[in-house]
Amino acid sequence: MSNSKGSHRAARGRGRTAVATPPAASPPAPASVPLHERLTLVVRAVRTPTVLDTPLVPRQVRPGASGATGTTGGRAAARRAARRRKAPVRPESLRRLVPQALVVAVLAGGTTAFVVCDKAVTLDVDGTPRTLHTFADDVDGLLDDQGVTVAAHDTVVPALGSPLADGDAVVVRPRR
Incomplete structure (x- = not known):
């Protein structure tokens, strides 16, 4: 006699007797079916169905939903429908976009001011x-x-107070 605990024990009547009797909800198994197959039928009838147990039939589309043929069209159609339902602009993205736009505007304005206001001048002292x-x-x-001090008798060309432009030359000659 073997020490294994396989299904042959249940066939001889040594298995679990509580499971051997099918529940009232399951259909009775014919007497010609061996006991171990009846137990398998009972276990399958008692467990809850999973995704793998459900048949692969197309789902019916609600009235007014996308898809005129009555099927959804699969994963790609679901993604397209989700994109269509999506709001055009989220408030969170606006909250991020406004500060970024301000930083870009300040940098662009500062660069423009630097280029416009910067003057290359020749100073001759x-x-x-x-x-x-x-x-x-x-x-x-x-x-x-530049830290150049001008006395009353020094010559400055162009005169003090004259506006500067890019490329100008300023000459300072002290009087001796």
Whole structure:
């Protein structure tokens, strides 16, 4: 005699007797079917159906839903329908978009202001010329930025207070 606990014990009547009797809801098995097959039928009848147990038939479409043939069309059709139902713009995306747009606008404005207001000017003090970039609007601002002090008798061309443009040359000659 074998020590295995297979289905042959149930066929001889040594198995679990509580499971051997089918529940009242399941149809009675014919007497010609062996006991171990009857137990299999009982177990299958008692367990809840899973996705694998459901037949593969197309689902019916609700009235007014997409799909005129009565079937949904599969996963791709469901994705297309979800995209159509999606709101055009979410408030969360606007909350992210507005600060980003402000940062881009500030950077673009700052770059534009730098390019427009930056001037390349030649400053000649005592015969030593040097080219420099400045944001000064006039000659006074340029000399103040460079730390050049002008006495009352010094010559400044163009005159103090004159507006600066890109490419101008400012000459400062002290009187001796």
